[in-house]
Amino acid sequence: MNQDYIQPSNWSIIEEGFDPEKVKSSESLFSIGNGAMGQRANFEEKYSGETFQGSYIAGIYYPDKTKVGWWKNGYPKYFAKVLNAPNWIGIDIEINGESLDLNKCVKVENYRRELNMKEGWHNRSFIATLQNGTEVKVNARRFLSINLDEIGAISYEITPLNQDAKITYRPYIDAGITNEDTNWEEKFWEPLDVQNNKNQGFITAQTFKTHFKVTTFMHNSILEDDKIVDLQPDNVESSADKTQFSYTLNVVKNSKSSIQKLGGYTVSLNHENTQEAAENAIQKALKIGYQQLLLDQKEAWLKIWEMSDITIEGDIKAQQGIRFNIFQLNQTYLGKDSRLNIGPKGFTGEKYGGSTYWDTEAYCIPFYMATKDQQVARNLLTYRYNQLNKAIENAEQNLGFNNGAALYPMVTMNGEECHNEWEITHEEIHRNGAIAFAIYNYYRFTGDYSYIPEKGLEVLIAIARFWHQRASFSTQRNQYMILGVTGPNEYENNINNNFYTNYIAKWCIDYTNEQLQKVAIEYPKDHKRIIEKVKLSDAELKEWKKVAENMYFPKSEELGIYLQQDGFLDKDLIPVKDLDKSQRPINQKWSWDRVLRSPYIKQADVLQGFYFFEDHFTIDELKRNFEFYESFTVHESSLSPCVHSIQAAKLDKMDMAYKFYLRTSRLDLDDYNKEVEEGCHITSMAGTWMSIVEGFGGMRVKNNKLHFTPKIPKEWEGYSFKINFRNQIVKVAVTANGSTFTLDGNDEMTINVYEKDILISPNSATTV
Amino acid sequence: MNQDYIQPSNWSIIEEGFDPEKVKSSESLFSIGNGAMGQRANFEEKYSGETFQGSYIAGIYYPDKTKVGWWKNGYPKYFAKVLNAPNWIGIDIEINGESLDLNKCVKVENYRRELNMKEGWHNRSFIATLQNGTEVKVNARRFLSINLDEIGAISYEITPLNQDAKITYRPYIDAGITNEDTNWEEKFWEPLDVQNNKNQGFITAQTFKTHFKVTTFMHNSILEDDKIVDLQPDNVESSADKTQFSYTLNVVKNSKSSIQKLGGYTVSLNHENTQEAAENAIQKALKIGYQQLLLDQKEAWLKIWEMSDITIEGDIKAQQGIRFNIFQLNQTYLGKDSRLNIGPKGFTGEKYGGSTYWDTEAYCIPFYMATKDQQVARNLLTYRYNQLNKAIENAEQNLGFNNGAALYPMVTMNGEECHNEWEITHEEIHRNGAIAFAIYNYYRFTGDYSYIPEKGLEVLIAIARFWHQRASFSTQRNQYMILGVTGPNEYENNINNNFYTNYIAKWCIDYTNEQLQKVAIEYPKDHKRIIEKVKLSDAELKEWKKVAENMYFPKSEELGIYLQQDGFLDKDLIPVKDLDKSQRPINQKWSWDRVLRSPYIKQADVLQGFYFFEDHFTIDELKRNFEFYESFTVHESSLSPCVHSIQAAKLDKMDMAYKFYLRTSRLDLDDYNKEVEEGCHITSMAGTWMSIVEGFGGMRVKNNKLHFTPKIPKEWEGYSFKINFRNQIVKVAVTANGSTFTLDGNDEMTINVYEKDILISPNSATTV
16 A cells, blocks of 8 residues: 555645654655755654654765675775755754653644645644643744755744743754764764854864865744844853754743744855855845745746646646656756756655766756756766766776776766675666767757767767777677676666667767767867877777677567567566566565566666667567566666656557556655655656656657657646747647647747647647 | 795694794694684784684584675575684793793794694794893694593693793683674673682683573693692682683793693583583593693594595695695594584684585585595584475575475575575575485495485475476476576576586486485385475476476587586687786686676586586586686686596596696695685585595496596606495505505405406405
8 A cells, every 4th residue: 555645736745634653754755955955854843753864965975984795896995975964954942841842742733744846845833732731833834945055944933822831942053963874883974163153053064084064054033923033042052063042932822933043054065164154145044034035935936837847637646746756856956066966865865875876867867958958957967077087997997998988887976986786886887878878868959069079079989988898799699799787677687688788888889989970070179189188099999880880689589579688588477467466566575586587677678778769669669579578567666667658658558658657756755665754766756757748748859859749648637848948948738639839939940749840939829 | 926834744734934924824724623623823822913813613603693785685684603712722921021922022933833634733832032031942732632522732831041030821711702703893702600710710601692601611730840730820810701820930941841721612502511511521631631632632633544544655745735635624524413514614714604505515525425434424414404494494485485495505504594695695506406416425425325214305305396496487498497596606696597507406306206216115104204294296296397307408519518507608708828817816806797797617617517417428528518618717716626626637637637636735725815814725625635536536436336547647656545435444545557455344345447347355455
């Protein structure tokens, strides 16, 4: 049974009623973020029940010493961990001498959380009866400013309901925090300095080893009847890593008092002097004021939604699902900073450590390209360009490759590999292909070729060099092979000739060759600069070609399918539908060897190749391969259902497409994988967006033109989405009766709908 | 460069000259043991230089909580670690107020260690000049009694050479010791009780979790001019886990004083009251006295050598090598106790944790069968029989197998799996085959069938059931396959259809079927009892047969070889001889993926099958397979060269056979693998014995008859060995001119030499 306590709503995530069992799940689902920082929806006041505390700052990590049972050569020395950052939200509350703690209250009523996705805030309200009999109404609102991304704001209101109350607000900041995920139970933060100044507190701390310096700060205002009163703390307690202020008020029954707490982080990534920067940040925020900050927040989110919203009519759960996905993606990454990337858990948990996986290139870039300025996608590409040297070092040191071949890491924060399982770290090399594909995809979508001569070509060459060296020649077959890999389907390790890997390897070499020729002609200066820098000879190019032209692809002529790897058909081919439900999910029920020798597929693998390179294959080939592989796919990766949804839609299997869409869009809200407590699956959320836009909408870009083949699930009355295509916005609205295309831009645009070109004009709707 | 500081000698291991760099290597090489306990050759007196302290008690272990980077289903919760046991050898020495410490002496001269293998003792002597100028001659002899296997004895003699000396002997026992190999730096021992009584000290301690109780004890006698003086300790210092006595003497220049320390362990595996047992053990030993204990020791080793010695004439290094191997095997395991087994490091180090690997069945049993009473091999078989239920649980819990299928653990102390790498723990399942093979081998050699109806058949049935369920059907090939395994060559993981594994699986089923039929006829009562106990039906037998009869074996018709696994010929087949030396050993130089996709073989794999089942293949098949696989074998396992040596001898490649023999026999003495500091490779030492007896001697048992085809390496003048065959001893002496067979027994015996039967008579020599 999946969870179902989240109330259906078009624009909000809502929880009603207090259930201690749900606290950790809700902490994940109600997380907030602004691209620069983010946090789980932990309570401000003390909570003695089960909780998973988490506040995160983009780009701040700790290299945790690798822990393994059996060391293998080539394992990285450390795993860069997402870091629980100092707590700035904490406000201990004392009411008539008793600490407010929902885990210890006699009664908690009218408990309600709302994550308002439209406006970008989180609100929690309840009526609690303390053990001392005092009944209070509490309303706590919190948001992380999109505009001032070092600033968060809390308004915490208390109204005593059955008697006068002496209320003490005890806001604090605390750098004495730990990670849940640590290999050796080490401390990650070293406190350096605590400063208190009237209503402001500052703690400067730095991470061990990486020496990121962070000033965590707060500014507190006390309000009575919504008016700020001029109150200084009546007590200040400071230790080396924590500072806490006390404000005591006598509040008469039924009247409201509150604290407004501004807080956040200033970090050495952005400032020389983080203390000074913190003082400035507070100053700036105070000048704007809490109410205006909140209004600005709504405005900022309005702008985000204007570009990225998808509407669905007639299916509120589907609507809530897609908005939750789009909201979380925007909370995680806004694309302003090319040093940052999109962590698989975003700011909702610690799991998976490093921030960058191939998820970014394979799943996230299409979303960001179509809903943001194209600079955002370019920043994501640049992130890899900036880490090229580390990828070259990686291939040199671990594989003995020379000559500038690059193997990008499986998981990284700073370009160095973090992961330490040989079957992933050393064998899941297809990631290199997705990084090259993203360069191609960026140019295809944006038409901005300049990235390739400027930066992309160097990355492509290093990747082509990798594939050339990584392939080995089989005298028996007289062809090149890629042995000992793990494909996208991580339920197979150390296999030979994974179709997807071999295919993308060949494609990488071919595409790099084409770009070399194009840059030679169109950007001769860049061509000369690059060739000299990377020392690329014609002889080497010939060697590449030999590999690409003679690459081996496993297939079954009889079944008319490509084989996921050599020997796949030797398995005991019992389809998933005949597998007893008690055995699922197999990765939780079975030992690893059993998973490996089974025919079950974790996520799209051959089909990932058909997704990336769909024009290389006929629809019949897609159909045969889809039907074969879908029957063995268990979708135990969050990244799987979206690809199958898109392909099912293409094959007119709309029921299947819809089923996969629901699974991907409500994966966390309905907690399909029973692990939402640990955080949300951020990167797969971009796959949900693809399911609608590329799946149901059939959006493609071919020959510099948008293509659509809209279809609609029978469960829906209509849906709409927008595409930012080369600085003009195309809105697509689909119902069972037809599709309407509206252009928000200055120039006419030819688009292709159901294989026919149509001309759409600015600000007028065209229905097909 | 291999090490070469060990002096050549026929019967001893000798080191001359003190080199602090060699202390840890020598601690391994000069280790002593008596089957029940053993210890590294640590110094008795204080040593502040680098040392690896180790004393071990057979059967005493600690379940150390498993440490992994990424947990996989089915990993065992703990790894049973060989345990460094309390120290009983320690004797701090003070000379004229200065502590004797070879690391701090002004001069150390005439330093000499000898491990006398003929008589079973270790002796260390030196002349040291202390910082205070006192020059002393020290002679320390130590042995672990074979007859009284709870007793060890030390005679530590000091003669001041240049002045009178006040000498304090401070013998102690200490349970405050730690393991070098611990996952979580936990303490393994809990001290319970310390008792002192005149010259005797006792510490009772128990292991955490496993609660093995051990009393460590000592009895001290002080001697002047070789006569025991009636001296009580002038001081006793006791803490919770250590007790230390002091004896102070004034010794005139050039006269000898000494301490005789008896010590050892009594354990709860053997005694209700370990303290009382310790008192009795001391009593018994004192009654015999140190000198007589030493004489008895020589006598006991004489008996061991009488049966197991191999002589080699004309090649002192080869002679020393084989005796070192035979000596260490006997120090490790004497076969008295079916609860014990043969750990891969014996009593020489902690590495590899658990005590029992498939090494026992594949490598050690032939040695013990031919050089001991047949009860010893039977005890080794019984060890597995006693752990059958755990092996059945293992298959149930980790693989979901039902119906009494057993998967024996890869590494174990008590029958439970200890190892935690999926590619080994879950995939190196061929170990099950060796356990069945050992049952066959035991009967073949000893002619004692009774083990099979009594115990062996149940083991065979459980193993056959395992293979039946583990095989899967390939509709494509219309054959059964075994997918996702690691073969004996651990440089391939998760491969399909490892020839060796498939072959031994089929053999297990066939052999079990045959034994079922034989037992039904010859032991009908046992048959009935077993069939009822394990609920075996004819229908199930039919299913087994289907698998055995339709098992798939990968092969190359073109090359006339079996393939190590599917796809082996797709590799880049560069032979080892063309691999640059800088790349060796590949397991230290290459990342794991590179090792895996290379064609390089760690140890005999297809050839292990040819070794076990040689009569199933023609000599031409052996030649083709040997020549093919030998060219890719890097022999980076200690278990590899012996099999290749045997097969090279069979193929008349005597130079190769000799090269492999030297490598296997002097692996530790010459430290080929640069790791002898960690301990010796005990189990592979049985392979060295096989290299001579089965390799050069060509010994086989066929149809209840010993067969020989003696050959001699050109480097040797002659060699001889003995075989205990069904309670008669056959001595084989080989020179270039012929082989002489001498029978020590009561009855005539027909043996087969070079394919011809000859009759040999008691106590007369027959030369061929």
